[in-house]
Amino acid sequence: MRRKPRILTVLLLSNLVLLGLPLGGLWLLRLYESALVRQTETELVAQAAVLAAAFRLEWRGPEAAPTPRAPLAPRPAGLDLARDPVRPLAPAAQPGPPPEPRAAAAGARLGPVLVETQRITLAGIRLLDRQGVVVATSREELGLSLAAMEEVQAALAGRATSSLRARRVDADQPRGAASLSRGAALRVVVTQPVEEAGQVIGAVLLSRTPPGIDQTIYNNRHAFGGLALALLLAAGLLAAFTAYAVSRPIQAVTARARAVAAGQRQPPGRVRRSAVREADELSAAIQAMAATLEQRADYIRGFATEVSHEFKTPLAGLRGALELLQDHAASMAPAERDRFLAQAAGDVDRLDRLVRRLLELARAEAPLPQSPARCTLEPVVEAAAAPFPSLRWHLQNAEPAPPLAMPAEALRAALACLFENTLQHAGPGATCRLSWQAEEGWLALTVADDGRGISPGNAPRIFDRFFTTARETGGTGLGLTIARSRLEATGGSLTLLPDRPGAAFLLRLPRA
Known part of the structure; x- marks a missing residue:
């Protein structure tokens, strides 16, 4: 019985589980938003790799000899909303030096490809020469310099980067409605250096806003509806378990106590155990109380029977002697009268001894508390x-x-x-x-x-x-x-x- 939890423990655990369900849901949504960000990063990395290869081939020209195949160098997604900082808005493009001729020619041939790619992927794409000047774009920064961006500087130094930046939101667009983890809209920025013969000849810059939680939830509303039903079912099962562990044994003990109060004799069988300690202790106490009351009742019945039997004989003798003396005292001889009187006195003495002994027995069986x-x-x-x-x-x-x-x-x-x-x-x-x-x-x-x-x-x-x-x-x-x-x-x-x-x-x- 001591190994069972108390009611306080059961209720505390139940409340903690109920509190953990919505918190766990928020935590899962946060993880899911990070997964959406990494999914966007993965897509942009794949696009950047294709565009970097195409830019390098166009830069080299059709008459260039094929280059040997480079070793595999996979680039996994690594952005995390909980760990990576959100950088401010990207600096605006500035006028810069004239683009390199070979890079500009390659960008001119790839420009239509970027426009068609953005129409499907919704990503902003720029191809940059080794100076950071835009030579092809799906937007309008053609001929401007993005060398001030940290991501571009890293790419021109030969390092591929992935980062999070704040996105400019229009005044009539609600802010933060699509992000549970951040208060502002985000853009995933991916850069990929373009290398030829060990030299950086340019860079690919892509950026895109990841899918919002509200949009994703709507697109997966059936799955999230099933999850909500599962949470409700878990809450219902938890409530049923609490009722089973706490309410049911207390109701059983209440019914047993009412039966005892009504005078019913309780069967000596084993009481059904419960899941909490207090209910078992209360049930055991009620069962012990019922057994004590039944023993007391049996004791009183037996004691009353024994006392009536012990008192019956002297009372009958005393009654008979008194009736004889009342009816025939005048005609009795003195010796006979004295014999009946002595018999009556003996019965009175026996009754007196019985009363004194019964008082002593009552004091012995129900002693007063003593220090x-x-x-x-x-x-x-x-x-x-x-x-x-x-x-x-x-x-x-x-x-x-x-x-x-x-x-x-x-x-x-x-x-x-x-x-x-x-x-x-x-x-x-x-x-x-x-x-x-x-x-x-x-x-x-x-x-x-x-x-x-x-x-x-x-x-x-x-x-x-x-x-x-x-x-x-x-x-x-x-x-x-x-x-x-x-x-x-x-x-x-x-x-x-x-x-x-x-x-x-x-x-x-x-x-x-």
Whole structure:
């Protein structure tokens, strides 16, 4: 039961999962936007490689000898919205020196290709000579210089680059509507150097805005709708699990408590376990309470039956004696009248003893809370034997017994019950021997008499209420029951020692 989570843990985990679902969705959208950026970069890198090869061939001319095949040099996409900075707007093209003739001729032949390519790919394309002057473009910067751009400078130095730059947005166009990670629109800028015989002869500059999240979501609305349904289903399953783990066991415990309150007897079978610790603890507590109430009810029914049976005999005798005296007292002889009066007085005495014993039993079985107490064995034994002068007793241990962790009155009352029981069964002049042995945390006290002992048939019943074989000598059958209840109320115990001469009892008393 201790390994199960508490209700607080289940609710906390459920709330964390519910909180993590939308946060996880935003995180996935952020990753997806980065994937869109890398996809755009990959497309631009492929276009740049094709255009760089075409520009180099046009620059060399048809009469040039073919160059040997270069080794493979793949260029993977590496842009990341979470890691790479967004540079400001690219500087405007400026007037520059005249373009190189060979580069300008190659650009003139490739210009129509760039226009047709942009119509399909929507990318801005420029071909630059080694000075950074635009020799072919899909726009209107032809003949202007872009040498001020960092990306162009790197490409003319022989380094291919990929970067993110802010894009100029029109005033009537909503800002940031297509980007969940950035507050402004973006453009992916890719540059590719064009080399010939180990020399940079120009560069290819491409730029394009990546697809927006809103556009991508709309294009994939069916897939995202399925994802939303999956999230709703996960939330529903989580709510159902919480109800199963928390609500169902509490409802079962509530139903069991109502049945107990209605007086129904609960079956002793195993209660169905739940997923949380508190529900199991509550169910176990309700089951223990129901068992205790049923035991108390059985005890009260049995006790009422036994008390009515014990009171019935003396009351019937007292009633018969009083009726005879009432009807025939005048005609009775004095001796006969005295005999009936003595019989009535004896029944009254027996009722008085039963009432006193029942009060002692009630106090023993329902003791009041007591503070921790200590006592010593020897003076308690003397106080318990004082009311019985005809009883001979002696403590066989010469050394003093260790102190006990129990009230002296509880031990005195228990020993007094045993001494009185000895006189009732063994008769006046009986001898009672006491001896003790120290154990770890306990003191084992043996109380034995020299009477005729307890027969094997009566031994299992001697602690039952109202069971006695000395009813004619005033026995009520409650002495041993009271003694055992007194000791158990203080943490001790009382048991019969079989196969001993006389009656022998073992008292286990807690040591201080």
